[in-house]
Amino acid sequence: MNFGSVRARTTLGSTVVVALVLVVTGLLVVLSLRSDLVRTADLEAEVGARRVASQIAGGVAFGDLRLPDEDEPVQVIGSRGEVVAATEDLTSVAGTRGTSPRQYDLDDDDDRADQDDLDTDDPNRGEVSTNAVFSTRDATVDGVTDEYRFAAVEATSPGGTTVLVYAGTDLTTTRNAISATVRSMLLGLPLVLLVVAAATWLVTRRALRPVEAIRGEMASITEAGDLARRVPVPDSRDEIARLAATTNRTLAALESSVEQQRRFVADASHELRNPIASLRAQLEIALEHRELLDLPGAVEDVHRLQQLTTDLLLLARMDAGEARPPASVISLTELVADELAARPDTDRVPIIVDLEEGIRVEGHPRRLARALSNLVDNAQRHAHSEVRVALRGRGDRAVLRVSDDGEGIPPADRERVFGRFVRLDDARTRDEGGAGLGLPLAREIVRSHHGTLQAVDPEVRGAVLEITLPLIPAGKAEG
Structure with a gap:
């Protein structure tokens, strides 16, 4: 005993x-x-x-x-x-x-x-x-x-x-x-x-x-690695029953997390394989026929590969709970204006800017700029003639809207678009449609700043993505 x-x-x-x-x-x-x-x-x-x-x-x-x-x-x-x-x-x-x-x-x-x-x-x-x-x-x-x-x-x-x-x-x-x-x-x-x-x-x-039944089942789950299994929940409504129910919820969350991680790894491998394969093919051709080397295409593949790797690394760090850089009170009005002004002249459609002065938030400038850039890139890919960026103060929240006049996002897909490696238009090529990480990465950045990012109903047509962040009162910001 x-x-x-x-x-x-x-x-x-x-x-x-x-x-x-x-x-x-x-x-x-x-x-x-x-x-x-x-x-x-x-x-x-x-x-x-x-x-x-x-x-x-x-x-x-x-x-x-x-x-x-x-x-x-x-x-x-x-x-x-x-x-x-x-x-x-x-x-x-x-x-x-x-x-x-x-x-x-x-x-x-x-x-x-x-x-x-x-x-x-x-x-x-x-x-x-x-x-x-x-x-x-x-x-x-x-x-x-x-x-x-x-x-x-x-x-x-x-x-x-x-x-x-x-x-x-x-x-x-x-x-x-x-x-x-x-x-x-x-x-x-x-x-x-x-x-x-x-x-x-x-x-x-x-x-x-x-x-003991819960312990035995957990041991079997650990040994078999089958997260789809659940521990038995007794009929009694006592602490042990609540423990079993909590354990099952934990197993369900763990199963979902592992499945999401597997999909993430598979999708990331697939996304990385394309530019690497393209770059390898160009280099192998160049070894035999230097005059056929598509140098701009190779540079574009390397750039895309670098961008994709950077996004994957940032998402992995945020998933691991890495502490974000120290936040400071910043002028969101100036940050949005500077980021849009620094965009290349190669944008497909013009950007119409409507910014309210004096909007201040607490956050990390580079990451917020990255979230905005991802939203604008997404709007540029889908817009027909124009992209609009508007910033307003609404109560105690700062509201940043990025909209386009494209085909829009079906209501049933307005949450799914924030999934990793998700593309709604399967007819698009991966080069035209991006890797499917821009919106998920933007949402993670906004969430780390205690804000929200969601797709909302457009006033006329197209897609509208809205960021809300806690607004810093003017008096507090000046102090």
Whole structure:
């Protein structure tokens, strides 16, 4: 058995707790039982003492007193501490001889009433004191010394003689009852703890059975590498069921991520193969026929290969959660104007610019410029006659729109266009349609700036791609 397991620790912990509870409860029961038995013994002793004291108060001579048998020893102490009457076979009571009725020095910490509780004066003639003093003393009866519980009361005869009457009750029965109770508890405690430990062990095993099933299935998934499998979800609506459901959601996300990564690698390999194959073919032809070398075409292939590699590297870094460069407050108006002004004169269609002044955001200028450039390149490929770039402030957001007057994006594809290596127009060549990384890369850049990029409904025709970014208030930007 693994003592470090959850089952072992739970079993041990519950057994220890139950043991402590039983020990404390047993102690309280024994103390309560002892208190009740002693109280009963006090009552019996007091009844016996008052029965004898009543005879004395009634004028019965000491020699004619009706005393109980040896099971209830009685001793009467006179005014000078002498024994004036005693039960037959009662030899002595510890601490009573020589004690006068006026002293009451019973010397016992267990007394229920002390000297201050007794009458300060002797009872009147023919009366018995209302108080009693209780103590545990050794008494020798018929040659056998044992513990008794004694009650002491005062009585005054009609002649004015005050005596102290001791009456006792044997504590053997009390001790035997307490001992029997303690033995029963000690014998029952191991059995109870064994039952608790066994029950806890079995219940814990049953409760952890779904966890073991989850662990086994996860081990099988890891060994087989089949992320399409799922762990079993128990019918119970408890923490284990929620753990299984969360594990399945994690497996689903991992499966989706791995599948996306596989597609990404396959698409990237396919995209890289074309320019590399084209470049290789041109170089091999040039080895045999230098006059046939298409140098501009080779340079274009190298440029496309470099651009594609750069995009792939940036996407990989962003997927890995690489920290983006430190952001700063920038003028988005100036950034857009500068980026559009720096574009080459080879654009297919003119760009109409409409920028609102004073639009400031927090971000990284080069990456935001890259996102804008990708959107404009996309619009240039699809536009018929013009591309429009507009920048406005809308509430607490900066809104940058890039639109074209081309065929537009069908509503059903407005989210799919942001997938990697996605081309809606399959009839286009890869050279004309790009690699399908421009829009996904732009969206990742915008998301890293806590913004959004989406395709929205055009006012007339064509496609409209809209970037929204948190707007920096003018006062804060100036400060």
